[in-house]
Amino acid sequence: MGKGFFISKAVGIAAIIVGAGALATIIALSVVYSQEKAKNNDNVLPTDGGTTSKPPVTTTAPSNEPWDKYRLPKSLVPDHYNVTLWPRLKQNLTTGLFIFTGQSTVEFVCAEETDLILIHSNKLNYTKRENNHLASLTSLGGVKAPSIKSSWLQQVTQYLVLQLDGKLMKDHRYHLHTDFTGELADDLGGFYRSEYMEDGVKKVVATTQMQPTDARKAFPCFDEPAMKAIFHITLIHDLGTVALSNGEEKGHDVQKTVFQPTEKMSTYLLAFIVSDFSFINNTIDGVLIRIFARTPAIAAGQGDYALNKTGPILKFFEKYYNSSYPLPKSDQIALPDFNAGAMENWGLITYRETALLYDETFSSNSNKQRIATIIAHELAHMWFGNLVTLRWWNDLWLNEGFASYVEYLGAHEAEPEWNVKDLIVLSDVHRVFAVDALASSHPLSSKEEDIQKPAQISELFDAISYSKVTSLTAFQHLKFTYLAEFAFGNAGYTDLWSHLQMAVDATGTDIPETVSNIMNTWVLQMGFPVVTVNTSTGIISQKHFLLDPDSEVTTPSIYNYEWIVPIKWMKTETIQHPKWLKNESVTIDEMKVSGSDWVLANINVVGYYRVNYDQGNWERLLGVLSTNHVAIPVINRAQLVDDAFNLARAKIISTVLALRTTKYLNKEREYMPWESAVGNLDFFYLMFDRSEVYGPMQDYLRNQVTPLFTHYKSLTDNWKNVPVGHMDQYNQVNAISLACRTGLRECQNLTNQWFNQWMETKLNPIHPNLRSTVYCNAIAAGGAKEWEFAWSQFKNASIAIEADKLRYALACTKQPWLLNRYLEYTLDPNMIRKQDATSTIVYIANNVIGQSLAWDFVRARWSYIFTQYGGGSFSFSNLVNGVTERFSTEYELQQLKQFKEDNAEVGFGSGTLAVDQSIERTIANIKWIAENKQNVLDWFKAEEKP
Ligand SMILES: *[C@@H]1O[C@H](CO)[C@@H](O)[C@H](O)[C@H]1NC(C)=O
Ligand SMILES: *[C@@H]1O[C@H](CO)[C@@H](O)[C@H](O)[C@H]1NC(C)=O
Numbered sequence: 001m002g003k004g005f006f007i008s009k010a011v012g013i014a015a016i017i018v019g020a021g022a023l024a025t026i027i028a029l030s031v032v033y034s035q036e037k038a039k040n041n042d043n044v045l046p047t048d049g050g051t052t053s054k055p056p057v058t059t060t061a062p063s064n065e066p067w068d069k070y071r072l073p074k075s076l077v078p079d080h081y082n083v084t085l086w087p088r089l090k091q092n093l094t095t096g097l098f099i100f101t102g103q104s105t106v107e108f109v110c111a112e113e114t115d116l117i118l119i120h121s122n123k124l125n126y127t128k129r130e131n132n133h134l135a136s137l138t139s140l141g142g143v144k145a146p147s148i149k150s151s152w153l154q155q156v157t158q159y160l161v162l163q164l165d166g167k168l169m170k171d172h173r174y175h176l177h178t179d180f181t182g183e184l185a186d187d188l189g190g191f192y193r194s195e196y197m198e199d200g201v202k203k204v205v206a207t208t209q210m211q212p213t214d215a216r217k218a219f220p221c222f223d224e225p226a227m228k229a230i231f232h233i234t235l236i237h238d239l240g241t242v243a244l245s246n247g248e249e250k251g252h253d254v255q256k257t258v259f260q261p262t263e264k265m266s267t268y269l270l271a272f273i274v275s276d277f278s279f280i281n282n283t284i285d286g287v288l289i290r291i292f293a294r295t296p297a298i299a300a301g302q303g304d305y306a307l308n309k310t311g312p313i314l315k316f317f318e319k320y321y322n323s324s325y326p327l328p329k330s331d332q333i334a335l336p337d338f339n340a341g342a343m344e345n346w347g348l349i350t351y352r353e354t355a356l357l358y359d360e361t362f363s364s365n366s367n368k369q370r371i372a373t374i375i376a377h378e379l380a381h382m383w384f385g386n387l388v389t390l391r392w393w394n395d396l397w398l399n400e401g402f403a404s405y406v407e408y409l410g411a412h413e414a415e416p417e418w419n420v421k422d423l424i425v426l427s428d429v430h431r432v433f434a435v436d437a438l439a440s441s442h443p444l445s446s447k448e449e450d451i452q453k454p455a456q457i458s459e460l461f462d463a464i465s466y467s468k469v470t471s472l473t474a475f476q477h478l479k480f481t482y483l484a485e486f487a488f489g490n491a492g493y494t495d496l497w498s499h500l501q502m503a504v505d506a507t508g509t510d511i512p513e514t515v516s517n518i519m520n521t522w523v524l525q526m527g528f529p530v531v532t533v534n535t536s537t538g539i540i541s542q543k544h545f546l547l548d549p550d551s552e553v554t555t556p557s558i559y560n561y562e563w564i565v566p567i568k569w570m571k572t573e574t575i576q577h578p579k580w581l582k583n584e585s586v587t588i589d590e591m592k593v594s595g596s597d598w599v600l601a602n603i604n605v606v607g608y609y610r611v612n613y614d615q616g617n618w619e620r621l622l623g624v625l626s627t628n629h630v631a632i633p634v635i636n637r638a639q640l641v642d643d644a645f646n647l648a649r650a651k652i653i654s655t656v657l658a659l660r661t662t663k664y665l666n667k668e669r670e671y672m673p674w675e676s677a678v679g680n681l682d683f684f685y686l687m688f689d690r691s692e693v694y695g696p697m698q699d700y701l702r703n704q705v706t707p708l709f710t711h712y713k714s715l716t717d718n719w720k721n722v723p724v725g726h727m728d729q730y731n732q733v734n735a736i737s738l739a740c741r742t743g744l745r746e747c748q749n750l751t752n753q754w755f756n757q758w759m760e761t762k763l764n765p766i767h768p769n770l771r772s773t774v775y776c777n778a779i780a781a782g783g784a785k786e787w788e789f790a791w792s793q794f795k796n797a798s799i800a801i802e803a804d805k806l807r808y809a810l811a812c813t814k815q816p817w818l819l820n821r822y823l824e825y826t827l828d829p830n831m832i833r834k835q836d837a838t839s840t841i842v843y844i845a846n847n848v849i850g851q852s853l854a855w856d857f858v859r860a861r862w863s864y865i866f867t868q869y870g871g872g873s874f875s876f877s878n879l880v881n882g883v884t885e886r887f888s889t890e891y892e893l894q895q896l897k898q899f900k901e902d903n904a905e906v907g908f909g910s911g912t913l914a915v916d917q918s919i920e921r922t923i924a925n926i927k928w929i930a931e932n933k934q935n936v937l938d939w940f941k942a943e944e945k946p
């Protein structure tokens with residue numbers, strides 16, 4: 001799936017430097033769910049992801065009947081399905097429901113004799129067939145099918161169960177026929193409906209989101225990724241509407257569209273859509289490319305950017321994988337209601353509108369980057385994920401981690417001037433570090449038997465599964481042998497390792513252990529190391545990095561929390577020959593330095609670990625930052641700041657040392673170090689914006705950022721022009737955001753003046769890049785008038801990207817009554833779409849005034865939120881983490897524990913782990929404040945003395 005509406009997290013990269021440091025890069029296999037990033041405006045600060053080595057199996061059905069188990073028996077193997085579905089886009093006024101009806105015939109082969117048929121089915125009502133049973137069975141090839149003895153629906157495990165009065169015979173083929181009805185609900189899962197207004201008329205779209213386990217909500221199916229089959233789909237729909245599915249349209253008659261059979265594929269990649277949408281198209285090397293969206297959006301040219309970029313990205317991946325695009329067409333569609341960021345359905349990719357539609361007048365450079373990277377991510381899945389599919393969900397990390405890495409390569413192809421590859425560290429590595437440093441994190445790979453129930457599967461879609469990327473050389477060679485061997489089939493990560501090993505052997509690359517021995521240290525144990533370089537002794541050593549050093553790691557690891565770590569490093573300004581750290585420690589004489597020499601390890605952060613140094617080397621590095629910061633590569637400047645702050649959190653170095661890494665920023669103009677600092681200072685804001693540290697901290701930061709603000713003012717000729725570079729455009733946003741946040745009067749005047757001009761003239765003078773921050777600051781400074789104006793602009797926005805900026809900014813007001821009213825709106829789908837409810841609540845909680853209001857609101861409404869937003873939604877962990885982020889007092893900890901206790905019955909669904917993580921985080925925050933508040937206060941005060 002694409003990055004969610006949460007924010008993105010991280011990708012960690014463990015670079016395996018194969019060979020003479022020559023090709024030091026390449027594969028990213030990976031981990032973690034990188035959701036979309038803060039600057040995409042989907043600003044949720046998720047800290048989801050962790051768990052004990054496995055998601056807990058909460059209740060196991062107390063029975064050994066096959067239908068009480070969550071996994072299908074291996075006795076039946078589907079060959080193909082013929083499915084006809086008829087969604088009704090009009091409400092039935094008697095029942096108040098939107099429904100769909102369907103018929104399905106599945107042909108399956110019996111692999112082991114059995115008198116039982118189990119097939120997944122959820123929330124479907126069946127029309128009785130012969131002898132009053134829910135299905136009927138026929139056989140092929142002259143034998144007689146046994147008759148059905150009894151049939152029923154097993155709700156908990158989501159099966160249609162048929163007991164037969166005789167055995168199905170091995171290697172024989174059978175047909176199972178069903179007629180069924182389901183609700184076309186607005187629940188964003190399975191076959192569901194999305195609504196929008198066009199010219200004052202409400203329109204309904206029927207669409208799908210199957211991954212991971214909701215295909216069974218659309219028709220009865222063997223709903224596991226390894227149960228690949230061919231699907232013959234027919235959709236019945238009204239004249240004038242457009243029906244789409246994975247295959248090409250084969251024919252229409254009055255009311256129905258028949259599609260070409262699909263390739264052999266997994267159920268979770270199916271898609272069926274009926275809409276009134278329009279499209280634009282082109283053809284590239286015989287592959288038809290179409291972009292579908294609401295008719296006014298297509299007419300306004302909002303699909304053009306996606307259409308322009310899809311062809312080149314597709315071509316890039318064909319080359320990269322050395323495998324031609326396996327399908328005759330590639331459709332992409334923007335949906336008004338969509339839970340994740342995008343979904344890689346084979347041949348029919350679905351997106352949130354903000355992830356596909358671009359408009360120069362409204363879209364920022366970050367919106368544009370998101371579109372390019374999400375398209376690349378989803379297209380990458382057409383091969384890695386769709387052509388070759390994970391065997392079971394425990395290997396989800398392989399699928400998502402890989403796509404999260406190669407999306408940067410695809411986006412780079414689309415926009416070579418952006419240097420997006422440099423952003424991996426900020427967008428993914430830092431984010432995954434945050435989650436993977438908790439004792440409650442989990443290894444990339446879970447055991448198959450630990451992942452059984454739909455909720456456990458959903459929980460895997462977290463930061464860790466998307467972003468812990470591992471780099472490996474020789475990937476270029478390995479990948480196509482892997483794809484070729486497993487095309488149209490399924491594989492696990494061990495298959496990938498053996499193909500990597502073949503590539504390594506073939507090229508004679510020199511690595512210290514086998515690929516699998518190296519990779520397994522990163523994949524089979526959670527977390528990552530902090531590598532300490534002692535430049536006075538030359539000893540380098542590693543230790544499991546835990547954000548809270550007192551937290552208890554209860555999960556044993558066969559590798560004893562040691563990793564095989566590639567060390568790329570430089571001495572003073574010269575890059576050195578890379579080394580490996582295989583054990584707890586090793587002495588490397590060349591790392592002993594004296595005088596003014598310094599050592600910097602993990603160059604360009606190609607390795608997935610943090611670095612600490614002896615005090616002397618830290619002092620020398622700080623010295624370089626203050627006198628000649630460009631001697632340190634820009635990604636490492638960002639990294640020094642991030643490592644220092646996190647090492648301080650973990651009590652490995654002092655907080656004051658971390659703060660000292662920000663002193664040189666008044667000379668820094670580059671985006672990455674600033675972004676890293678701003679991200680880390682966010683934690684200081686969360687911890688201190690309700691305390692006396694706040695004032696002196698604001699004074700210090702205002703002084704640090706003022707030169708950057710002034711720099712942009714002159715660079716843009718008093719804010720009239722747009723900076724040329726992509727990264728400069730990003731950093732301009734940082735300059736304004738932080739200057740206004742720290743109370744720089746000139747900044748506040750600027751944003752208020754722009755916003756007022758908009759209110760008065762109704763012509764928006766604010767550049768799209770700056771809108772989020774300008775709106776937010778102006779609404780924070782204003783009152784009801786500004787809020788109401790923004791709300792009306794939100795309701796009338798013609799493009800979701802603009803609406804999203806306003807939705808974010810509306811949470812910035814300082815008026816409690818407006819915030820409370822806004823919270824109420826989040827649970828009214830007429831006000832705030834369901835897909836946006838969680839992130840809106842979290843935006844409000846991010847506001848210091850909104851924090852306690854949002855927490856009270858979520859606590860009071862938990863069971864309602866849970867029932868309304870529970871099914872198929874992946875956002876509970878974001879919600880729980882988001883509303884508790886600032887928690888740092890005993891009182892808040894008690895409330896949180898109480899919340900856990902009070903709602904034990906209702907449950908927390910995919911937020912279960914997040915509740916425990918929040919408790920863990922709150923305890924750590926309490927300790928951190930107790931230990932650091934005075935020092936930090938003293939330091940900020942001292943810095944303000946001239
Ligand atoms: C509405 O539902 C009722 C009850 O299921 C059914 O009898 C009726 O035919 C439906 N109306 C329409 C217009 O489909
Ligand atoms: C499904 O439809 C195809 C094409 O019409 C047909 O060849 C096949 O026999 C059908 N299979 C079943 C199980 O009905």
Ligand SMILES: *[C@@H]1O[C@H](CO)[C@@H](O)[C@H](O)[C@H]1NC(C)=O
Pocket residue numbers: 097099124125181182183
């Ligand atoms: C399915 O049956 C249940 C129980 O009779 C009913 O409440 C529900 O509305 C039905 N769903 C549809 C889509 O007809």
Ligand SMILES: *[C@@H]1O[C@H](CO)[C@@H](O)[C@H](O)[C@H]1NC(C)=O
Pocket residue numbers: 281282283288
């Ligand atoms: C785009 O679609 C139109 C209408 O279906 C068709 O006539 C045209 O040939 C298509 N163009 C390309 C480049 O595929």
Ligand SMILES: *[C@@H]1O[C@H](CO)[C@@H](O)[C@H](O)[C@H]1NC(C)=O
Pocket residue numbers: 304305308358
């Ligand atoms: C798409 O490509 C066309 C032709 O190169 C170009 O004129 C147009 O500006 C592009 N549109 C966007 C939004 O990139």
Ligand SMILES: [Zn+2]
Pocket residue numbers: 001002003344377381399400403
């Ligand atoms: Zn994905």
